[in-house]
Amino acid sequence: MRLLLFLLTLLSPVLALAGHRMDMDSMVMNENPVNLPEGCPKIAGDKTITVKAGRKFAGNFPGAVFAYDQQSWDIPPCTRLTIRFINKDHIxxxxxxxxxxxxxxxxxxxxxxxxxxxxxxxxxxxxxSKKTYLVHCDIAQHTEHGMKAQLKVAGGDRDLASLPGLTRPARPDTYPTRWTVSSVFLLLLALAGGGLLVWLLRWLWQSMISE
Ligand SMILES: [Cu+2]
Known part of the structure; x- marks a missing residue:
């Protein structure tokens, strides 16, 4: 038993480190450094971009909560692109x-x-081919809150909407007045109330000066 406790004590820094590594866990899906997409005769070249993500990059964009440090990249076709993705947040x-x-x-x-x-x-x-690809964070509400960008190949075929600091929303965020029977009634009531108040004040003023 003593020996076991002694061994556990010796191992504890290693166990703590292992736990720490699990804190920062990461996942990659569909990595492809080898297979040529259809239409690419060979790898045209290698390029690396660094993308930072977090709350601090949303600061320049009104209404945004999360953002990448850049919202658009333009890369030549058939390039082997390495993305170094740095998450600055604790989420x-x-x-x-x-x-x-x-x-x-x-x-x-x-x-x-x-x-x-x-x-x-x-x-x-x-x-x-020349195309624009959507880049975003799919965690609930992160895209809506600003974590959206575009990856253009060969200049891209368009600009995506709602890119923080770059493009306008596809649908403007307006709040038009909808006229219904009850809203018209409320408006008339408010006008009548206002008229009544003015009449009352005039009456009070006149009765004061006539005294
Ligand atoms: Cu996110």
């Missing part, structure tokens, strides 16, 4: 790309996820 964030060719990327997706703070790197080979 989970993702770098998720959509719309990739499904033959090479199941469900057209590529994802790096980090429960932060921490970082993870992974590579993918980009397709050959």
């Amino acid at each position: 989970r964030h993702q770098f998720m790309v959509h719309g990739l060719p499904e033959k090479t990327y199941p469900q057209g997706m590529f994802t790096i996820e980090v429960s932060g703070p921490g970082e993870e790197s992974a590579s993918l080979i980009l397709p050959p």
Whole structure:
């Protein structure tokens, strides 16, 4: 028994370290540094980008809570792109790309996820044609709150909407007045009330000066 306790004491720093490693856990889905997407005769080149994610990058954008440190990247076709994804927050964030060719990327997706703070790197080979891919964090409400970007290949085929600091929302956030029977009634009531008040004040004023 004593020997066991002694061994456990010796092992405790190792166990603590192992626990710490589990704190910062990360996940990569559909990494692809080798398979050429259809239409790419060879890997055109290698490129690495560093993407930071967290609350602190939302500061410049009104209404945003989370953001990446950059909202748009433009990469040549058939490039092997390595993404170094750094999560600065103490919660989970993702770098998720959509719309990739499904033959090479199941469900057209590529994802790096980090429960932060921490970082993870992974590579993918980009397709050959001019297209804009959606990049976002799929954790509930993170996209709506600003964690949205675009990855353009060969200049892209468009700009996505609602990119913090870059593009306008697809649907403007307006609050039009809807006229219903009850809203018209309330408006008339308010007008009548206002008229009554003015009449009452005039009556009071006149009765005061006539005294
Ligand atoms: Cu997130």
